[in-house]
Amino acid sequence: MSRRRKPSLHAVILAGGAxxxxxxxxxxxxxxxxxxxxxxxxxxxxxxxxxRRFASPDAVWLVCGHEHATAMRKASGLPANRVLVEPERxxxxxxxxxxxxxxxxxxxxxxxxxxxADHHIPDARxxxxxxxxxxxxxxxxxxxxxxxxxxxxxxxxxGYIQLGAAAGPEHPGLRRVRRFVEKPNAQTARRYLRKxxxxxxxxxxxxxxxxxxxxxxxxAPALHRALSPLRAKPRGRNRDAVIAAYGRAPSLPxxxxxxxxxxxxxxxxxxxxxxxxxxxxxxxxxxxxGDKRAREKNYLIAGELLxxxxxxxxxxxxxxxxxxxxxxxxxxxxxxxxxxxxSLERSPDVRKLVADLNTKGRRGLx
Amino acid sequence: MSRRRKPSLHAVILAGGAxxxxxxxxxxxxxxxxxxxxxxxxxxxxxxxxxRRFASPDAVWLVCGHEHATAMRKASGLPANRVLVEPERxxxxxxxxxxxxxxxxxxxxxxxxxxxADHHIPDARxxxxxxxxxxxxxxxxxxxxxxxxxxxxxxxxxGYIQLGAAAGPEHPGLRRVRRFVEKPNAQTARRYLRKxxxxxxxxxxxxxxxxxxxxxxxxAPALHRALSPLRAKPRGRNRDAVIAAYGRAPSLPxxxxxxxxxxxxxxxxxxxxxxxxxxxxxxxxxxxxGDKRAREKNYLIAGELLxxxxxxxxxxxxxxxxxxxxxxxxxxxxxxxxxxxxSLERSPDVRKLVADLNTKGRRGLx
Numbered sequence: 043m044s045r046r047r048k049p050s051l052h053a054v055i056l057a058g059g060a061x062x063x064x065x066x067x068x069x070x071x072x073x074x075x076x077x078x079x080x081x082x083x084x085x086x087x088x089x090x091x092x093x094r095r096f097a098s099p100d101a102v103w104l105v106c107g108h109e110h111a112t113a114m115r116k117a118s119g120l121p122a123n124r125v126l127v128e129p130e131r132x133x134x135x136x137x138x139x140x141x142x143x144x145x146x147x148x149x150x151x152x153x154x155x156x157x158x159a160d161h162h163i164p165d166a167r168x169x170x171x172x173x174x175x176x177x178x179x180x181x182x183x184x185x186x187x188x189x190x191x192x193x194x195x196x197x198x199x200x201g202y203i204q205l206g207a208a209a210g211p212e213h214p215g216l217r218r219v220r221r222f223v224e225k226p227n228a229q230t231a232r233r234y235l236r237k238x239x240x241x242x243x244x245x246x247x248x249x250x251x252x253x254x255x256x257x258x259x260x261x262a263p264a265l266h267r268a269l270s271p272l273r274a275k276p277r278g279r280n281r282d283a284v285i286a287a288y289g290r291a292p293s294l295p296x297x298x299x300x301x302x303x304x305x306x307x308x309x310x311x312x313x314x315x316x317x318x319x320x321x322x323x324x325x326x327x328x329x330x331x332g333d334k335r336a337r338e339k340n341y342l343i344a345g346e347l348l349x350x351x352x353x354x355x356x357x358x359x360x361x362x363x364x365x366x367x368x369x370x371x372x373x374x375x376x377x378x379x380x381x382x383x384x385s386l387e388r389s390p391d392v393r394k395l396v397a398d399l400n401t402k403g404r405r406g407l408x
Numbered sequence: 409m410s411r412r413r414k415p416s417l418h419a420v421i422l423a424g425g426a427x428x429x430x431x432x433x434x435x436x437x438x439x440x441x442x443x444x445x446x447x448x449x450x451x452x453x454x455x456x457x458x459x460r461r462f463a464s465p466d467a468v469w470l471v472c473g474h475e476h477a478t479a480m481r482k483a484s485g486l487p488a489n490r491v492l493v494e495p496e497r498x499x500x501x502x503x504x505x506x507x508x509x510x511x512x513x514x515x516x517x518x519x520x521x522x523x524x525a526d527h528h529i530p531d532a533r534x535x536x537x538x539x540x541x542x543x544x545x546x547x548x549x550x551x552x553x554x555x556x557x558x559x560x561x562x563x564x565x566x567g568y569i570q571l572g573a574a575a576g577p578e579h580p581g582l583r584r585v586r587r588f589v590e591k592p593n594a595q596t597a598r599r600y601l602r603k604x605x606x607x608x609x610x611x612x613x614x615x616x617x618x619x620x621x622x623x624x625x626x627x628a629p630a631l632h633r634a635l636s637p638l639r640a641k642p643r644g645r646n647r648d649a650v651i652a653a654y655g656r657a658p659s660l661p662x663x664x665x666x667x668x669x670x671x672x673x674x675x676x677x678x679x680x681x682x683x684x685x686x687x688x689x690x691x692x693x694x695x696x697x698g699d700k701r702a703r704e705k706n707y708l709i710a711g712e713l714l715x716x717x718x719x720x721x722x723x724x725x726x727x728x729x730x731x732x733x734x735x736x737x738x739x740x741x742x743x744x745x746x747x748x749x750x751s752l753e754r755s756p757d758v759r760k761l762v763a764d765l766n767t768k769g770r771r772g773l774x
Binding site for chain 2: 066348350351359362363364365366367368369372374376378379380381382383384385387388389391392394395398399407
């Protein structure tokens with residue numbers, strides 16, 4: 043195929059995560075991207091809107107699990123041939139690799155912007171601008187660009203990126219990456235926050251599909267080999283090939299399969315507001331951001347709240363009111379068939395409870 | 409009628425309270441005495457059992473509001489002619505006075521033991537023994553005996569009794585009362601606890617019906633006057649008289665109408681376990697009593713609890729599980745149509761929320 047001057051920019055939205063720490067609002071059969079957490083629309087719907095700012099309608103893709111395919115198609119509004127349905131969960135590296143292979147088959151020099159389906163980024167314009175800056179660099183065909191979010195707290199739940207030297211005068215703003223650091227402890231996280239040269243790895247990446255696949259061959263050969271049934275038949279009526287590929291693919295996050303092992307990673311530091319709404323605490327922080335009186339208030343996602351001397355609580359009710367008396371910093375989630383009460387601070391541990399329920403055969407609740 | 413050597417001892421169970429601090433388990437149409445809080449039976453049922461230890465079956469009486477009459481009759485198992493149904497709420501003085509008038513009409517020298525319907529006293533035998541000691545003194549016909557519970561904490565929600573001199577060699581254990589003190593502040597309550605000469609007023613009284621009525625004439629003349637329609641027709645087919653009497657009766661607690669104003673009050677200090685189960689906090693304390701590992705546990709009244717690193721919480725669920733993650737010292741009450749989350753410490757303030765709901769026309773919830 044002929045080289046185009048400006049290769050097209052595709053959005054690959056990843057919706058394979060379980061969002062277990064968001065239980066009991068997110069459930070196995072109703073995962074986090076489908077939740078209407080902020081602004082009266084699902085996180086997935088908002089993500090698709092963000093993607094449409096920089097990708098043409100035909101260049102927005104979604105990767106999701108088979109058990110959610112119908113709901114995800116509906117919530118995303120994407121055409122069926124732009125939704126890649128995974129036969130089993132194999133973590134982000136496989137989801138991204140399949141999408142890259144599929145898109146490259148249509149568009150050999152395609153640039154992919156990889157976006158999690160369940161993050162909250164209120165400034166869609168700034169986000170699209172950053173993706174375009176990344177895409178310009180990715181067009182070189184020899185770098186992997188990751189967005190680096192400015193940390194606002196000593197978070198121990200995220201991976202960090204240590205920034206290196208400037209990428210060069212041709213790519214203003216972009217930095218080389220010194221190293222990726224997996225979730226640090228609290229002391230280390232505080233140091234990173236002070237130092238200023240560390241960024242959160244937000245799981246947003248921009249790269250050329252072809253370069254990504256070549257790089258994966260080096261950094262994750264087993265994964266790359268698993269793709270072979272798909273290489274022969276990358277698109278259309280290829281369900282058997284998809285199933286065969288997933289059957290042998292290792293389950294690896296892209297951070298480990300690629301980013302930590304590649305020497306070609308650049309980082310684009312960004313300072314727009316970003317939240318992974320990963321826990322009840324992070325949702326509460328997001329809702330309170332920029333609100334000086336936030337600590338005096340309660341945040342109601344849905345339902346009715348009856349409060350007496352209660353503040354800083356997050357409430358997601360159903361068809362019965364939730365009454366709070368003399369409590370602070372709690373999340374109270376009434377999912378209809380189960381009620382969760384957790385301290386916001388300890389809400390990441392909700393995941394443990396969910397794991398425990400699964401172990402005990404209480405999957406009806408998870 | 410002829411004088412009997414040993415006047416009979418009647419139990420008068422008062423079930424007129426709303427138990428608002430026990431919301432949302434106790435409701436206007438399902439008040440606290442009907443709740444199965446401890447031991448799988450209603451507080452009222454347990455109170456009737458206690459009363460039967462010292463009063464003959466025909467001498468157990470219940471006073472309750474008309475809106476609860478059917479449920480109270482059923483839960484108490486008492487015959488209809490032993491249930492006095494108040495046409496309106498007029499607080500404890502009127503309820504006791506009516507019962508005294510009614511019982512005196514059958515039994516001129518009757519001794520009454522007045523018992524709240526919604527307290528928890530696990531040692532029914534010790535309780536009955538104390539009532540009998542009080543009854544022996546009350547038979548003199550010139551004293552009002554109140555039980556004085558040994559304080560176990562600097563409680564600010566109860567009235568206190570300051571003990572005076574011994575009542576005399578004929579009445580071992582009984583003390584004169586120096587004074588009644590209404591709910592003290594925290595500092596004063598701590599002083600009372602240290603001093604040892606203060607007792608909680610548990611709302612349990614023993615007196616002769618006739619002496620009580622004579623004393624009320626002096627200490628609460630308006631109340632006494634209001635009884636006049638009933639004096640003419642104290643029993644049987646007297647609904648008009650009851651309505652007339654209640655129509656003019658002032659609403660006064662017995663403490664104010666009688667105890668604080670009478671010079672004839674004695675106190676019988678008792679040391680059996682007693683709880684008014686007045687708030688979620690006091691219920692939690694009662695459930696934890698004598699349990700050294702109580703702080704490590706959660707207390708489940710009903711329903712299913714899923715706990716992860718949660719302790720010292722009280723949970724009353726309904727048909728869906730309650731999950732607690734990383735929280736301590738909370739009460740979580742799922743009443744089906746409304747969910748309450750309060751800190752145990754602040755649970756007395758539930759009453760404020762209930763008052764607020766009533767003011768706002770949300771009586772469906774109260």
